[in-house]
Amino acid sequence: MERPVNIHEAKTHLSRLVGASRRGGDHPRALAGRPVARLIPYRPRREPRKLGMWKGKVWLADDWDSAATNAEIGRLFDS
Numbered sequence: 505m506e507r508p509v510n511i512h513e514a515k516t517h518l519s520r521l522v523g524a525s526r527r528g529g530d531h532p533r534a535l536a537g538r539p540v541a542r543l544i545p546y547r548p549r550r551e552p553r554k555l556g557m558w559k560g561k562v563w564l565a566d567d568w569d570s571a572a573t574n575a576e577i578g579r580l581f582d583s
Contacts, residue, residue, distance in 0.1 A: 508539050 514521055525543045567573055 508537070510537075514543075 509517075509521065521543055525545050528545065
């Protein structure tokens with residue numbers, strides 16, 4: 505963990521601190537000299553998506569993509 509950075513200094517140099525965080529730095533934020541928060545790199549979750557979660561939960565009418573339905577939708581958007 506690197507040295508605490510005062511909140512005022514963090515606001516002034518935010519882009520520099522974000523860049524350092526992306527490179528693996530861990531920058532605690534200090535208020536009145538006491539650490540209160542940390543700036544760490546964002547790591548998105550890498551869980552595989554589960555297929556079929558909506559199976560049996562969604563129903564579409566037989567005519568959902570008919571010419572009449574599309575004309576009605578077009579009329580509603582054009583008004």
